[in-house]
Amino acid sequence: MxxxxxxxxxxxxxxxxxxxPNLFRLDENGKQSLRHESRExxxxxxxxxxxxxxxxxxxxxxxxxxxxxxx
Amino acid sequence: MANEFDLDTALKIYAKGELFDPYxxxxxxxxxxEPYWSExxxxxxxxxxxxxxxxxxxPRLQNDRIxxxxxxxxxxxxxKFKALNEHLSHWLGFEDPPVHTNSRGxxxxxxxxxxxIRMKPVIQKQIQEILTKAxxxxxxxxxxxxxxxxxxxxxxxxxxxxxxxxxxFKELADAIGVYPGNVGPILNEVAPAAAEALVKxxxxxxxxxxxxxxxPRDDLVTRLAQLSTEGLLSHQEMVSLLTFVFLAGFGTTLNxxxxxxxxxxxxxxxxxxxxAHPELxxxxxxxxLRYESPIQIVARLVREDFEWHGKQLKAGDxxxxxxxxxxxxxxxxxxxxxxxxxxxxxxxxxxxxxAHFCLGAPLARVEAQIAxxxxxxxxxxxxxxxxxxxxxxIISFRHLGxxxxxxxxxN
Numbered sequence: 029m030x031x032x033x034x035x036x037x038x039x040x041x042x043x044x045x046x047x048x049p050n051l052f053r054l055d056e057n058g059k060q061s062l063r064h065e066s067r068e069x070x071x072x073x074x075x076x077x078x079x080x081x082x083x084x085x086x087x088x089x090x091x092x093x094x095x096x097x098x099x
Numbered sequence: 100m101a102n103e104f105d106l107d108t109a110l111k112i113y114a115k116g117e118l119f120d121p122y123x124x125x126x127x128x129x130x131x132x133e134p135y136w137s138e139x140x141x142x143x144x145x146x147x148x149x150x151x152x153x154x155x156x157x158p159r160l161q162n163d164r165i166x167x168x169x170x171x172x173x174x175x176x177x178x179k180f181k182a183l184n185e186h187l188s189h190w191l192g193f194e195d196p197p198v199h200t201n202s203r204g205x206x207x208x209x210x211x212x213x214x215x216i217r218m219k220p221v222i223q224k225q226i227q228e229i230l231t232k233a234x235x236x237x238x239x240x241x242x243x244x245x246x247x248x249x250x251x252x253x254x255x256x257x258x259x260x261x262x263x264x265x266x267x268f269k270e271l272a273d274a275i276g277v278y279p280g281n282v283g284p285i286l287n288e289v290a291p292a293a294a295e296a297l298v299k300x301x302x303x304x305x306x307x308x309x310x311x312x313x314x315p316r317d318d319l320v321t322r323l324a325q326l327s328t329e330g331l332l333s334h335q336e337m338v339s340l341l342t343f344v345f346l347a348g349f350g351t352t353l354n355x356x357x358x359x360x361x362x363x364x365x366x367x368x369x370x371x372x373x374x375a376h377p378e379l380x381x382x383x384x385x386x387x388l389r390y391e392s393p394i395q396i397v398a399r400l401v402r403e404d405f406e407w408h409g410k411q412l413k414a415g416d417x418x419x420x421x422x423x424x425x426x427x428x429x430x431x432x433x434x435x436x437x438x439x440x441x442x443x444x445x446x447x448x449x450x451x452x453x454a455h456f457c458l459g460a461p462l463a464r465v466e467a468q469i470a471x472x473x474x475x476x477x478x479x480x481x482x483x484x485x486x487x488x489x490x491x492x493i494i495s496f497r498h499l500g501x502x503x504x505x506x507x508x509x510n
Contacts, residue, residue, distance in 0.1 A: 037446070039453065047212050051214070085212035088464060091456030093446050 029080045030098040031087070032072040033062055037094035045090050050081035051075060072098060107375065113343050113404075114139035114283055116492035120394070122436065125424035134418070140283045140494075141171070142398070142417035143344045143410070148428035148448065150408065151397075154452040158358035160399035160418055163188065167400055167417040171286045172328045183294040184300070187279060189339030192347070196207035196454065202340060205326060206458055209257070209319040210344070222466055225252045226473045228277035234477070234508055238484065241360050241502040242353075248353035249470050253462070254345055259307070259318050264362045268303075268345065271296040274349050275342070280495045282398065282419070297342065298394050304341045311364035350496070352463045356470050357499045362438055363471075364504070369440050373381065373471075380472045384464055388426075389447035390438050396495045397451060422448050423497065480507035487505035 031051075040059050043053040055061045062071050075083045087095040106127055114117045114137065116378060120167045128135045131145035135143050145154055154160055165188045169177050186191055191202055229248050233239050278286065278293035308324040315321045320341065327337040347487050351482050365368040401416040412418070426447045450457035459465070474481075484503040491498045 036295040041453070081216065081509075085216060085461070088215065089212040091451075091453055096444075099106075 029075040030072055031075050031083050031085060032070055032096045032098050033060070034080070034094045034096070035060065035063055035066065035068050037071045037092045038063075038090075039092050039094075041091050043061060043089045044086035044095065047086040048079060051083055052078050052086060108136055110139055113137075113494070115499065116281065116494045117227075119488070119490040121423065122427055125421060125427060129424055129428060133408045134412070136410075137419075140417075140419070142282060142419045143412065144374075144396075144419045144421055146421050146424035146428075148425040148431040151422060151425035152379065152452055154399065154420045155397065155448070155451055155455065159402050159405050160420075161191060161402045162199065162399060162455065163191055164398055164400035164417065165193060166415060167282070167398065168286060170417075171283055172290065173287055176287050176290060179473070180290045180294055183278065183290060183297060185335065186297055186339050189336045189468075190279075190343040190346075191458075192279075192343070192455065198249065199454065202332075203261070203458065204337070204463055205332070206319070206344065207319035208341065209322065210348075210458050210462065212461045214257075215465045218360055218462060219465060221252060221256065222249070222407070222469045223473075224248055226470050232472060232476045233506065236506065237501060237508065238505050241504055242357055242499055243501075245470070245474065246357035246360065246502075247349075247353045249356065249466055250349050250463075253352075254348040257300060257319065257348065258341065258345060259311075259316065259320055267423050268300070269349070272346055272349050273299065276346055276496075277493060279346075280493045282396075282417070282494060300342050300345070301338050304338050308337070347457075348459050348462070348475050348483060349381060350498070352459070352466050354393035355384070355387060355463055355467045356496050357502055358391035358393065358497055359384065359467060359471055359505075360474070361483075361488055361499060361502055362387055362390060363440075363475075364481075364502075365488070369438060372473070376380045376477050377476070379440050380423045380468045382443060382445065382446055385445045385447060386438065386442050387467065389432070389442070389445055391497050392423045392426050392447070392449040392510070393497055394451075394495060395451065395497055396421050398495070422451070478506045481505065482507060 038060050042054050047055055055062045065071050087097055109118060109124045113121060113124060118124060125146050128144060134143040134145050145151055165184050168184055192201060224251060229245060233244055251269055255265050274292045274296035277289045281289060307320055311321040311324050323337045323340055326332045327334055373383055399418045399419060401412045401414055403414050405412055426449060429435045450460040482505045484505055490499040491500050491503040
């Protein structure tokens with residue numbers, strides 16, 4: 029599974045961290061840690077099979093609808 | 100494009116909750132690109148997608164807006180319905196941080212994405228029962244026989260309300276919901292029934308809380324009851340949160356399912372597309388949410404004077420963020436008035452945004468997806484009998500009264 033985060037829409041609420049702690053975390057400033065992974069406004073990454081349910085949950089709880097499952 | 104006279108007439112009808120196609124009005128007001136003061140409603144209306152989205156995150160617009168309700172009541176009614184307003188003030192949808200943050204946190208332990216995934220088999224089982232029952236008829240009313248039994252069963256299950264009492268709760272929820280769902284002078288008319296129903300629902304939950312404390316379960320009611328005995332929630336806060344969960348989890352999901360069904364029946368080519376490609380149910384439900392958003396207006400109260408897009412907003416002013424208009428904003432959704440179950444991207448605002456983003460969104464999505472796909476699996480030839488959507492006169496909600504269909508099954 030591939031997931032995309034829209035870093036402009038993301039407002040660092042951290043709901044994804046609660047749902048999928050293995051995929052998301054907030055950095056020491058309380059910001060989405062994936063912001064450090066990309067200079068672009070979006071960032072996509074692969075999700076291991078064991079975390080797919082968690083990723084799906086993160087996508088549906090995101091209050092900014094910043095996460096999209098790509099495949 | 101409506102001229103000023105038409106706009107005025109439209110707004111008057113709108114204020115009575117009787118403008119059943121509000122979209123031309125929304126569009127006329129949206130293109131003005133500034134908050135619009137509605138004298139009839141006594142509130143600023145905001146229609147653009149970006150402005151609504153911004154408004155939902157702006158701390159200068161507070162959720163505590165009981166003042167707005169009080170202002171709409173006559174002085175006599177203000178006293179008479181004090182308890183009703185006090186009760187509502189503890190609903191999550193009327194709270195602001197830090198109180199809101201705590202209350203939401205307590206509810207989130209039980210109402211989350213995990214709950215939705217866990218509930219899938221329960222939803223499947225319930226929907227099969229509902230469809231089997233429908234199958235013994237040749238015609239049904241999709242509202243009473245399909246769209247409401249599911250969310251009602253699920254929310255009763257979540258709250259541990261014993262089966263057999265669902266209908267009673269539905270009646271109460273209907274009477275209560277009309278009050279927070281309206282704005283303006285009409286509140287005086289709907290308050291008595293709402294207050295009476297709320298007293299009954301409160302008494303029921305009071306009783307249930309006592310039972311749960313005596314025999315605790317791993318459920319939301321037990322958890323909130325314990326928080327209350329520990330002093331982390333007042334008794335009123337606890338009971339208010341319970342009625343809030345019931346009301347929030349029931350009516351809105353009913354409307355999502357019903358509005359989705361109505362949209363498919365009035366757009367037969369999209370219905371056929373869904374039947375041929377059941378995998379479109381995911382994007383389909385998002386389009387139902389966008390196109391006929393169950394919650395049309397999200398209200399806020401201005402915390403402090405500030406200028407917003409050229410208009411001077413004063414502390415205490417009422418603001419209506421019209422999600423139903425934002426979701427038809429042409430600048431965000433190409434061909435916004437076209438209903439397209441495969442629409443991508445579709446970052447609609449039907450569940451709100453930010454700190455108040457609908458906690459029950461995952462559950463509502465799963466319920467609607469399962470209900471609607473299973474319906475068309477069982478009754479692919481069903482046809483709508485009602486010719487005109489029977490919208491109820493509630494300004495904030497998109498709520499159908501009836502939706503008659505012929506199932507074209509064996510009967």
